[in-house]
Amino acid sequence: MTLTQHWKEIVNLVTQGQRSSMHCAIASVGDDGVPNITPVGTVFLRDDHTAYFFDSYTSQFAKNVKSNPNVCLMAVNTKRSFWFSSFLKGKFSSAPGVRLYGTVGELREATEEEKSAVHQRIKPLSWTKGSKLLWSDFTQVRDISLTDFRPVQYPKMMEHLWN
Template sequence: MTDLYEQWREIRDILDRGRKATGHFAIASVDSDGVPNITPVGTVFLREDRTAFYFDQYTSALARNLDTNPRVCLMAVDRGTLFWFRSLLVGRFAAAPGVRLYGTAGTLRPATDLELAQVRRRVRPMRFLRGGRLLWSNFSHVRDITFTSSRLVRYPMMMAHLPQTDSVPFHDPEV
């Protein structure tokens, strides 16, 4: 089994490409009746320790779902035109086009000064626009996500040259 401490940088690269291409991540959750919901969230920040946090603003269905079931799936897919054109031209992906991370979301908590600085940096260019000020001026609370496993988005015919590991649980080398 592969150690995801070694894979975390690659996973973060895939997630970063996906966020830059779409402007957000997709976070899936399930409500108390078992009905799935997918929420686009542009304010997810990844950490080096296989965790993340996101600003819980405009996510009412996700927040309700997490009150009854904290399990989530975060997904990003690189939909960049150049990435796909190059891949289709040569008939293979240079890297996985996307990844899903499975984990558990924590309770709502006040954002730290460092977290607020990170979101301000990300949305700074848009805050000069009227809509940007309306959308991204009142961040105050976050939720942490602890990831437990991952699964690549796979297109087998164009990924035969890449490692075939599909789902690998995270391992803590200190345990």
């Protein structure tokens, strides 16, 4: 299985994961070998098998990737109706999630197009106090060059998927 062969499915899984849980998880490893998982709600995939995310609250992640740029991004569809329906049928209609592996780049200024994309994503909650406190100053992003993936699997309910 390659990224190219399954890119459309991967994009759908990441989209479903972010819609249902409002974030993805990005794992990194520090100099001491200790893993760290960072929730990030601003991950965007591109057609060239890269991604970017707005990096505002990732202090431990930022320390870790200075010495080890390898990361794992995971998105899981946490929507209850998806899981309930899958359990009723005894099979998943799609994988419940995906892990994406790659390397992360340095912080850089976001482009106007990237800023527009994040504003569209946060628009439904932009009227809230929390939105204004957390999401009003998104200016810097990190790129991720994706190299591999692995779907979240429950083989007995997924034999018909990812062939």
